Amino acid sequence: DEIKIGFLVKQAEEPWFQDEWKFADQAAREKGFKLVKIGVPNGDKVLTAIDNLSAQHAQGFIICAPDVKLGSAIVAKAAQYKLKVMSVDDRLVDGAGKPIDSVPHMGISAYKIGEQVGSAMAQEMKKRGWKMSEVGAIRLSFDQLPTAKDRTDGAMAALVAAGFPKANFINAPQAKTDTENAFNAANVAITQNPKYKHWLAFGLNDEAVLGAVRAAEGRGVKSDSIIGIGIGGSQSAMNEFAKAGKTGFFGTVLISPKRHGYETTLNMYQWIKAGKSPDKLTLTTGMLMTRDNTAAVRKEMGL
Amino acid sequence: MMSNMPSGGAGRRRSRSTSVSYLEFKQIGKVFPGVRALSDISFQVDSGRVHGLLGENGAGKSTLMKILGGEYRPEEGELIIDGQVRSFGRSREAIDAGIAIIHQELQYVPDLSVMENLLLGHLPSRFGFVSKRAALKQVGAQLQQLGVDIAPDALLKDLSIGQRQMVEICKAIFRDARIIALDEPTSSLSHQESEILFRLVRELKAKGKVLIYISHRLEEVFALCDSATVFRDGCKVADYPRLADITREELVTRMVGREIKDVFGYQPRTQGETRLEVEGMSGRKLSEAASFSVRGGEIVGFFGLVGAGRSELMQLVYGADRRDAGEVRIDGRPLKGRGIRDSIESGLVFCPEDRKENGIIGCLSVSENINISCRRHYRQGYFFVNDSSEARTAEGYIKLLRIKTPGRQQKIRYLSGGNQQKVILSRWLAEQDLRVLIIDEPTRGIDVGAKNEIYSVLFEMAAKGVAIVMVSSELPEVLGVSDRVVVMCQGRITGELRRGEANEQNVLSLALPAGKTADRAAA
Amino acid sequence: MTTTTQNVPGKTMAKSKTGIIKYLDEYSLILIFLALFALLSFSVEYFFSLDNMIGLALSVSQIGMVACTMMFCLASRDFDLSIGSTVAFAGVLCAMVINQTGSIVTGVAVSLLAGAAIGFINGVVIAKLRVNALITTLATMEMVRGMAFIASGGQAVGVSNTAFFTIGNTMILGIPSPVWITIVCFVVFGIMLNKTVYGRNTLAVGGNPSASRLAGVSVERTRIYIFLIQGAIAALAGIILASRITSGQPNSAQGFELNVISACVLGGVSLMGGRATISGVIVGVLIMGTVQNAMNLLNIDAFYQYLVRGGILLTAVLIDQLKQREEND
């Protein structure tokens, strides 16, 4: 029988998932199996997608669930259809919030990436010789999305660990996750805190941080007084690095869509084909990509 | 051209060569899905003359006018203007050809000013900018000249129905159209307003326009028209090149297809006990609390000029508007509550004057419109409708009142006005315990035949002991049908006259505001 | 007067279409759907299989339930954008109450009541205070979504009582329970629309509110009921969803309202009120689900799925419109 593998992601339109799919496709081409890509923005869609996979006789699927608490439902549904499951990016948990060990996982915790952002900012601050008391840190929050909350919490924890005063965090909630809403939220944050000389900006993704950087620049803050670090290494970040002059968008934590896309799919393929079950847990790391090391980091990440 | 005249022997007496033939319909036919609205209609209208178009409801008069106005394309036949065959795809083309139609359904934009409504589609502008001040001034002057008492900057929605109708008429005059068709223009005009209209029509005639006049009020037709064509069921049944030659009775017979000697057909009845008592009714639009009573079997006509507050009073009685004070008693018992439902449960029902807005539910079938209220009498298990009983009821009333419809499932909006009115009457006749019927303008826009039928329904109901209140702005109707006439003026009841005492003179004098009587008489 | 009174027939039927053609006309959308279905069955592998049919039915089960009540809502010339939020809130609430009390019945009941209460508030504001329905329900949409987030702290609420999961995951005669519930909804609301006073009143209110009022229909009460029932059914959908995904999620069912409204309008429910059929709504729901299902089977790129979805929606209403135009002109 033809091998068919599903790859379900929570935000199909996001560049990150597009890249994952791209690399998964690459694996499918190389090994000659069929890959079914479905976007699953909510719990209902997840179940529909699994039904759909079973209907077309897939043998297994990889999933980045819109909510990790869907774990039990996904596992149950997969068992019902005898489909193999792996999770990617976000690790599935059960009703009590415990990670589900039976599902092999590859990824990096959202909190961890956040921590990387935080420590990178701390390091860069030190390098620039800023006094921490003069620095305001804008947290572009979108707490409606659990991942977003974990990421920003991680960044805050790392900054605090590096001695950053808690009082200097400014929460800027975005109404939507796009750049314009981040811009407006950050603008207010800056207005409220004229006392700071320097600014940090972090958030859910590159687009959010970009909004904050644009807002600060628009308010006359010099680019070298801003350190914005995004997450994802998307085109938005690349665009910033491609600009002639330095901008406040200092860097982005790049996670490898190649490993997440290519390797998981390959693992699943071998699991189905040869019964070789993948490692229960593979943790990847992100890498800080800045204007100076773009090419090198991308190469290392297999892009 | 003469050979195209299919009928109307009288026409040959006149010498045609002297007058210019302006507008000619030639074998026009029009089909709607399931209904043939017009077939083989041919006649012509000369300039400087007023041509009457007569016929029952649904005869196809308005449809023909819509063809003239470019709204519908006829399937058959052609339209000849000034010897040229014309065909309009859109209203605009007809307007540009000098045609103005005053529609039966008022066509205005409520939130725009009188000026803008008058000039709609032709707003004077420079580089796309409306020259508002100049337009207001000009329109004001023109209205003044026409003797129409309306401010050009008032919003249409703030005008009375009659004034809205005047605006419609002025619209046609302002466009300086050569061919003007008036489709039942007086159906909601007061007496004075009608007079203004007649004067305007005569002036237009003197200017050599082609005028088509549609009305169900034969006295108007006789007063205004030079010639006439009679339709029945979409066919031309008669052509009268000289209206003066024939009698009213003959015309009615042609229209209806049967003889009607007396439209009202008043039948005296024995009257029972007092059924409806209204005491101290007051609401915002009434200037004085109103009290009146009606006996079982009695028909009380309410007369007044437009805006006298009759409709408002009836709505208060029915519970459709909020009462400030007042009590309604039926057979001596006060109504249980103040809402519409309470009135209906107690056997008090109301037919509103604006059929389209408040009467019919256009997108539903005739059957639905009949059964909407009375279905509660035969619902099953509280919730479920009883389809067979409803069908029986609907079919019964369609037959009883001779409602012209392809079937009970036809959407009511495709019925003619008279037939719609009969459907709404059926809605209330179907009530099991009907005691009081209030009917507001029962025959507005309705043909003589149907009028006659509606009156006979009213008499039948009265004979069964129902108390009937009939609000009407048509004096002959009020005098012809009622056992008693109540007159209102400016929000209060000004008098009451029994049948026999009531005549045109004394009713009108009660209806006119005190200060204005002399003025009006002079005019 | 020499008038030739040639033909005065009652009313000659112009082109009385034969029965079949008329039938075809009326059910054109059903035919479109059947054609689409047949086409997909032949051309798309696995499409016409039992598994896939069940999957398809499951995927539209939530939309189907709420489309029934949305049909009433649109038919009465109203509009409800708050249902997606209600679905999410009901799911969260149900999960939380079950966790607190340990009783599934209590959880479900509280949730249904809350849904009905939301609907009731919508109804009162719209019918009694006469605020525009679009704005009212846009506001409640935001507020109810906010309540879902606040109640859950933004996190999915897992349910510890596993018996809860059976509500949405039982197979009866080989068909999953949510599908059965949806079928029951179609039947019940179909009968309500066509056979009950309430259904008839709904159409009357949509057709002409002021005429209905004068004819003794309690317009306000009817409208309030419509919203109330809609709220309750949205809550039911939320409970079933929560049961299926084994947790109440505050950010679920976003954009749900537009899907439901699309399905209804596709199914010929007039946004101008007064026109609705249950068969149309069923077809509307099925078209929406089928298209999505086939796209997934065909593995169509996520970006192109937008194009296809939009295109299908447009084509379906266009065909329906052209047909109707022919009829009206």
Next chain:
Amino acid sequence: MTTTTQNVPGKTMAKSKTGIIKYLDEYSLILIFLALFALLSFSVEYFFSLDNMIGLALSVSQIGMVACTMMFCLASRDFDLSIGSTVAFAGVLCAMVINQTGSIVTGVAVSLLAGAAIGFINGVVIAKLRVNALITTLATMEMVRGMAFIASGGQAVGVSNTAFFTIGNTMILGIPSPVWITIVCFVVFGIMLNKTVYGRNTLAVGGNPSASRLAGVSVERTRIYIFLIQGAIAALAGIILASRITSGQPNSAQGFELNVISACVLGGVSLMGGRATISGVIVGVLIMGTVQNAMNLLNIDAFYQYLVRGGILLTAVLIDQLKQREEND
């Protein structure tokens, strides 16, 4: 005719309110806004500062531009859900064309044309083919969003020509260019609505389409123009947004359409057509922006923001409604 011309106005005003009261009545929403504004100025730190005012103005600049054309659209009894997608698509397209040709003028022109074309298609389908506006624009919303994704491959499109950024980032007299453009839009469309034949025809078409058609107004043409201009202005908003954030992002402006429509309806534009004022729309836009701004300044929890937004929306229309009811009864 000796008609006593005592009272020329349409009808003796039943209770002719004195000038001031009437004025207050008519501008109640403006007063509500001013009260809100004053309250916030006193109670919220930094609210009434130049910086914050500029920030506020910037945050509503996109919504403001498109609200102008949405006002026409709603006033003519239409509806447009596709504008958010158009904003995103125009931004992406503009960035791509500039990158390809190196010419900013070309990029902007192509983008505006594309927006106008989308609007034109909407208009033709709605006005000529008479498909329901909600469904049509829901379909084009999906399709245009899909096009934005496809064109960009789902990625933000950076612009290499930095001169482009000046469009949205220049200060003129201390006020940023997007705000100026929005002000210009308010002025231009305000004049268009009140002073031009096109504006009056729009109101006429919305107030009574058949009366307008019979009076010779080309209803179809007017409606098509309305959509066309709306598309072009949405594209303009997209270009300016792209310039402000220095890249064209395919997933920007989601939910934008509901914000714009809310602003208009808040500003008293009737969804039943025929009624609109530019002052109302400006206030509507400002209320929306002010509330969001103040919530951020007050650091209100994201979850509670939903409640506040919904609550404010509801309160504003409720007050307006109660006032109108008083007037009408």
